[in-house]
Amino acid sequence: MIHVNAVTSGAGTVEYLTQDNYYTSDQALDSSEWLGKGAAALGLSGSVDKDMFAAVIEGKLPDGSEIQGKDGVRRFGDELHFSVSKSVSLLALVGGDKRLIEAFTESAKVALKWAEKNVVEARVWDKELGTAVPERTGNLLVASFLHDVNRNLEPHLHIHAVGINATQTADGKWRAVHNPEFYRAQHAMSAVHNSEMRARVEALGYETVPAREAVDGAFEIRGVSREVIEAFSTRRAEVVAEAAKDGRSSARELELAALATRKGKEMDPDIAGQKERWQETAKRVGFDHKPLIDKALARSSAEQTVWTRLVAGIRGIGAKGMAIASAIGLTPKDKDPLVPERLGRLEPKAFAAAQAVASAARELGEREAAFSRNDLIRHSLERQGPFTVEAIEARIEQLQQRGLLIGSGPADRDRMLTTQQAVAMENKVVALALAGKDSVEPIAERDGVVARLQEQARAIGLRRLNQGQEKAGADILTSRDRIHLVQGGAGVGKSAALAPVAAIAREEGRNVVALSHVGRIAREFGEKTAAPASTVDGFLARYARVLGGSASAERVAEAREELSGALVMVDEASQIGTDRLARLIDLANQMHVGRLVLAGDIKQLPAIEAGKPFAQLQGQDLGRSDIAENLRAQTPQMQALNRALGDGDIDQAFKELKAATTEVAPGEIPKTAANIWVDLPKDQRDSTVLLAAGRAMRSAGNAEAQKALAARGELGANSIRLDVLDRVTITREGARQLKGYHEGRVVAFQTNLPSQKFQRGERGEVVDVSDGKVELHMGDGELRTLDPSRLPANLKHDAVTIFERKSIGLHEQDRIRWTAKDGERGLLNGDIAHVERIDGGKVTIKAGDGKLHELPQGDSMLERLDLAYAINVHVAQGMTAKDGIIMMSERERALNSTASFLVAVTRIAEHATLVTDNPDRVQRQVETRTGEKTSAMDVSQAKTKSPDHYPGFKEDLQKLSDKLGPEYAMAVLQNRERDITLEKPASRSGISRSQDELARDRERDLERARDLERGR
Incomplete structure (x- = not known):
């Protein structure tokens, strides 16, 4: 595992890292080393000299060069903290297998070399653009220190690799490191290190298994039990407990908890006594390391690994490759477009690497049509096969050369990749949409259509349609094109504009259908338009056989009677991915639908699945209407906020919120x-909604709101404790790996799996995960084994759904929302309801329509609900609230995007309040991450262009530069979609921030992590 952190104190870091190193050796400097091509260029090698380390960390290099700061403030560098799994530390330090220490240090060097080639950048002046741009330099200056215990003096091998803030550019000059790439590539570097370390551990004769939390390919050595690991992990338990106080669990939050609970360093440790205590602990928990080490030594002497033993006796290259693929949980598919080679053409390990890349591309491709090269490397290595980064990169390059993977630039600098299939699917959507040009009759004649629209609006009880709504209605009714797009920001009245259109269509004898991506929005849309409503998925499922060509002639005729000439309207169309929209348009064409209206907003949250087809279609020769006038914002504050967001001016939006920010x-x-x-x-x-970006903040907000209401006596006396199911977000391909199956989680089967003897509707609780299999305790008490790698890979829906159990207390008068639907009782996913009564184990719920539903103990819907005082922005999109309180934390930087902020603010009609722990940093996160998706065609069309010189780049740069200053403007354009926070943004006035401002930011960080200034 690798964590990257900024070095906040040069002198403190020098003192901390050059002190005694506990047990590895008498002095830390004996376990230190200069690393990197930058060090070699400066003549630095061998052990790290303390004085030299102190000089270079202050920017004073041996050749006389000096790295200057800006505005009197300079960065010292970034620390890459390498660590290994506890089982490796135990066998190396308690068991005494020093080979593992060498394997660790060498694997860290490999990861640093990879970072040199793929990550490290400096900024150099670009005369054409008139600003500094990143240059990949290929060299690092690193001071590396090996340590071997944690703060609780438990075995813990780790390396502090301090990347000095200096790198040599192509012109021979030494410049500061442009470090955002380090943070973006942190997980990829970690995966590179883990795969290299695992390969070396296996070469030493050990067997490995995925770690309990197998992030970035983390592993343990087989034979070291969980009980043993936990006995030597009291430090980890302290950190988790500290983080849990605030409901925190992310890697960054655990880091802060580690700093907050860190004990002072023992300056004169009792080495002999501590080693005796380790042995006592090992004896107490039954950890006998000798047999494990002896077996490993024997295997390595015979040059045996788990992989050579696996294929021993198997004849044929193809069969050996299949055996290895199966062992790492992969099920090769016939005619896999990313593995076109005939079985037996690739050597077994190369075959496994090819399958890992194909599997990783499928997993990433479910959510994003385009993904970064580093993400593909990381996910491929997480498959934990007999390959390292070298084999994975070779395979990616091979697929690019064949045109099966398409990149946005040269192979060694690709920022984004996509697949041939993703490009084909996006082209298919466009082609299907264009096929409907001039292919249908108008629903109504143009003469008098505006008057009819206004008349119907009055009849329905709507206010007079504004110019944009009026034009959109007329365009839809009079067009000869099957597809019509309606683009409009939040609160402009898109669905209201479609209500009179639906009424006129019915007058003209047309069937009308209302669709949306979730049931709640679809139902509300149907109510507004007086049309039968359905989710897009439900609609496609109804006509699945018709669309697939397997329906009977009678069913096809019935479908055509229902849909031919019909007006089909889709609300929140921006949240529909490429595959679903392709099927919807294909069905509309086949069934001769009279009009398919797609209404949405490209600035709001996109689809969870891959693609941004609604945005792509707006660039095609298709009918489109724009509705711009905001009808929701009712107060000067909200009108100003909406104007700022409409202009893309995040800075101004936060200014408008400042008076209402806590x-x-x-x-x-x-x-x-x-x-x-x-x-x-x-x-x-x-009438006030609590809004959160993610589920952790939402859950915490719900708990606090319930607690506050209970303290005021506003909840009923009767209560009940419920175990509810919280869905785990995982892709279909991810469900075929082990990483989603943790002990205690619930697995529900959504399809029949006859070969594994599971039926749709069954479910079981995970009791064990080992040897690539998941042991489930089923509802009937039986223990059954699931092999995730054998789950179908070609389904359009999930084969299984994985849930986390969550315990909540429910009181009378509590506000709840459903997390699943019950069609028979009319309970829809996302609907808000209230707890009317609790009588023993029976809960009576008052639904949004006023109906009472008695849920006896054991009712399935008692597991599919949650508190609803706070909701997240994905659930909120499409709703309106009078007032809103927005909760945003700098800790949730991956969730703080322009799109999520826009959705949160634009839900609110009258007054918005922001509660945050760092308004300046949250603003920078929102500015930096747009939340937009990258399409496959974006990548394909950019392959011959520099990513920094797309059409309109200069105009965007100038616009941002006027407001933010050129350096930060450039960084924003280049780092959008990256999970980073820029360290030195411009001030709100566009002038470089003062030393006082920078000092305040630094002081804030130091307060959060009390002794961060001493380094790790």
């Missing part, structure tokens, strides 16, 4: 927001 300490956001909400008068509270 800044709190880390971890206090949910409690503060809940108290603000509870303090409102009840009628105002009922």
